Amino acid sequence: MSTQGARLPLPRRAPTRHSVHGPSALGNDLQRFWSLTFTLARTEFKLRFYGSVLGYVWTLVRPLLLFSVLWVFFTKIGHVNDGKKPGEKYYGAQLLGSIVLFTFFVEATTGAVRSVVDRENLVRKIHFPRLVIPLSVVLLALFNLAMNMIVVLIFALGAGVTPMLSWLELPLIIGALVLFSTGVAMLLSALFVHFRDIQPIWEVIQQILFYASPVIISIQTVIAKVSATELHIYMLNPLAVIFQQFRHAMITNATPSAGTVLGSWAALGGALAIVVAIFIIGFTVFNRAAARIAENL
């Protein structure tokens, strides 16, 4: 047969004996783990990108449309933000930045909810580390975030934002967002295997988080309207801290940093603890479910 000649000869080595364990979240081959995660994310990305001529445009349309509606409504009609307060400088760029970050959070978490169940055929037929699936969803959302960030950058520069040293904070801010989203993604995808009402429940929570973060309403408006305790509760929301710090570091220093809002950086410990806790809980729940996901589907 023609193909036989082309095949590389197999190295003859004594095979090592090892026990077969059931499926796990991480597996024991990090190289394979990463390559699988990347491959799954890349495949999905390719499908969206090349699926239609407007593939990428469509992924942009949603955040941009939401942005346009909110911008027109809140600056031209509602006059909630008229750009008069110092913190509302470049309100459009701040709004767009928050929307793009929130879009990432939604894609990573809502996309992860059904991910394991939807990839049933893989889970039931191939032995691979189960965590690959929700992580590939987060990675796909990250690809989109990277591209949407270019739009934010162009918009910000067009609005008159000048490059700042604080842009160096961005990897850290986005890193925190990715960590939080990953924790939620692991938790939701594992829970969904058993509890099918997770999806509507999560959609409601996600709506609440949208309004409980500085997206439409700038932080100054919040500070002006609520008590100190209420502000502390507001800033327990990791998304609030991340979005506010992003607006401060990326768009304008005229809006206070997350630390300044509460008076000290230490006060952000609560939000940080929530991010870490969600991540640990998410991983633990997923890890425990991983061994039996294939048979519980």
Next chain:
Amino acid sequence: MPEATAPMGPAAISVENVSKTFRLPHQQYSTLKERALHPFRSTEYDELHAVTDISLEIAQGEFFGIVGRNGSGKSTLLKCLAGIYGVDTGRISIAGRLSPFIELGVGFNMDLTARDNVVINAIMLGISRKQARSRFDDVVAFAELEEFVDLKLKNYSSGMLVRLAFATAIQVDAEILLIDEVLAVGDAAFQQKCFEEFFRLKRESKTIVFVSHDMYSVERFCNRAMLMERGDMVQIGDPREIGRAYHKLNFGHLPHDAPAAELAGSGTAIADAWFEGPDGARVTSSSQEDSLSMCFEVRFGENLEDPVFAATLRTELGHTIVVARTDQHGGSSGSFKAGETVIARFAIPNWLTPSRYLLTPSVAREGTGENALALVEDMASVVVHGSSVSGGILELPVDVRIEKT
């Protein structure tokens, strides 16, 4: 054909007292709401003992078959071996790298091209992107799909899909392959190619565990086989015996009683069957140009007038190619007395495509030929070789004429 019935070398897979039980909740999916309202209500479930206390060893280089009816636990056992299901009790250990796939084309995406899918599939099966790319040409050449590599899979026929999936799967150099029901599709020529590939793997002393309903391929490839029923191992041993036990289990009787060549106490039996070459010598292989005779010896148990002798030639896949019968042309086969032995010869021109063929001889009472006295399925085999391979089953002499109108 199975050469050995006992394990040949060191164990590649060893299974010790493995059990696997599934919990089947009465309600498939509970909701978080229910759980919150009734936190202490225990969910009711049935237990399904899919695999019960199975122990076995599969030697390195062995081709091992697992057969059983639907729900007998054979696929569950395979998934335990693959690590897709964790076992409840017992231990499984393997020597060497295990290919993680148990079904062909898992994860194929219909909206992507063959090129993308092959690379993705190969990565899932455990090789790196770089290796996957470098083997791509081999895969496509084997699948004979060179012209279609940039076609989306949704435009592929099911046969093309299987070819691509099989070609991808065998490029993964695992020492142990677990395969679940794969050879059901594809055209005859490609199936033949897959079989050859299986024999190559066998020669390279890869260990293959093969789950199937198709007793024919199990008997053909496997050194040993195991029959499962309701999670238990019923029998383990020679694939032919396992095949017989399987048919007994399935139909309560055998489709053919191989050694006992007579049917229903007719007393008439087929003692032997063979192929003969043009010079009248027995052959096990034949060239395409030579003539070929299908022969068998019948011993009559009663006096018979004008019985029907028939020789059926089938491919390994069970496709019937030739049925030659003595009553076809209206002639009489003669009269025979009890105790008489005759040899029937059916000479045919060898227009067969290179492959292996099997002869099923039979004798029936006069009439329709349905009333069989003796029949032995696949009693003799012949390998046809030659250079004429058109892709069809027969290489008939063709008179071609192209005329301008």
